[in-house]
Amino acid sequence: MFLQIVFLLSFLLSTSHATVQDFCVADLKSADGPAGFPCVPPAKVTSDDFVFAGLSEAANVTNIINAAVSPAFVGQFPGVNGLDLSAARLDLGPAGVIPLHTHPGANELLIVNQGHILAGFISSSNVVYQKVLKRGELMVFPQGLLHFQIAAHKRKAIAFAVFSSANPGLQILDFALFASNFSTPLIAQTTFLDPDLVKKLKSVLGGSG
Numbered sequence: 118m119f120l121q122i123v124f125l126l127s128f129l130l131s132t133s134h135a136t137v138q139d140f141c142v143a144d145l146k147s148a149d150g151p152a153g154f155p156c157v158p159p160a161k162v163t164s165d166d167f168v169f170a171g172l173s174e175a176a177n178v179t180n181i182i183n184a185a186v187s188p189a190f191v192g193q194f195p196g197v198n199g200l201d202l203s204a205a206r207l208d209l210g211p212a213g214v215i216p217l218h219t220h221p222g223a224n225e226l227l228i229v230n231q232g233h234i235l236a237g238f239i240s241s242s243n244v245v246y247q248k249v250l251k252r253g254e255l256m257v258f259p260q261g262l263l264h265f266q267i268a269a270h271k272r273k274a275i276a277f278a279v280f281s282s283a284n285p286g287l288q289i290l291d292f293a294l295f296a297s298n299f300s301t302p303l304i305a306q307t308t309f310l311d312p313d314l315v316k317k318l319k320s321v322l323g324g325s326g
């Protein structure tokens with residue numbers, strides 16, 4: 118029995134050896150597909166392809182949300198192609214808000230690095246789960262659900278997020294509604310918001326229609 122297993126194992130190892138592909142660094146010059154980007158030829162891959170330094174500096178938070186999300190998705194970090202993970206950095210000023218948004222393609226794990234963050238999500242049953250997180254604390258946001266992060270105690274905060282996809286996607290609810298060309302009458306009709314309020318938010322966020 119033991120010998121049979123040894124034979125089987127050595128057979129499997131010898132036959133599978135040639136087909137092992139350790140990585141597939143994205144060739145961003147080609148088109149993205151459902152299975153990710155095509156691979157850069159392994160001979161052209163270097164150590165730098167597996168390293169991303171773009172999250173080491175704070176992003177500029179002088180903007181309407183007093184916050185910034187810096188992605189390290191496959192588009193910025195080709196080394197994560199095919200690995201089913203990626204990351205992002207959140208910088209929140211004292212009044213920072215990451216408005217309600219979803220990642221259609223990934224679960225998220227948030228790790229607070231500095232300050233306090235009020236974070237939460239709304240389940241498909243419309244139950245709200247929220248918590249003030251402090252440095253070193255983690256929170257998960259299941260795939261596709263609306264969620265938010267806010268700087269707590271009017272102090273700046275930093276967090277990193279890890280995603281279960283190389284390309285999680287990001288759709289911000291307020292931008293989808295008020296920074297798009299979704300017509301004001303239809304927004305009012307589908308959200309029950311007052312048209313004057315819709316127009317006001319569109320003028321702030323740059324929407325048309």
Ligand SMILES: *[C@@H]1O[C@H](CO)[C@@H](O)[C@H](O)[C@H]1NC(C)=O
Pocket residue numbers: 177178179180
């Ligand atoms: C941050 O962004 C604001 C608004 O775009 C700009 O005025 C300011 O110069 C930027 N600050 C830095 C340090 O780049």
Ligand SMILES: *[C@@H]1O[C@H](CO)[C@@H](O)[C@H](O)[C@H]1NC(C)=O
Pocket residue numbers: 298299300326
């Ligand atoms: C919104 O703009 C896009 C192109 O910018 C266009 O293709 C689309 O038809 C527009 N939608 C509406 C409802 O006007």
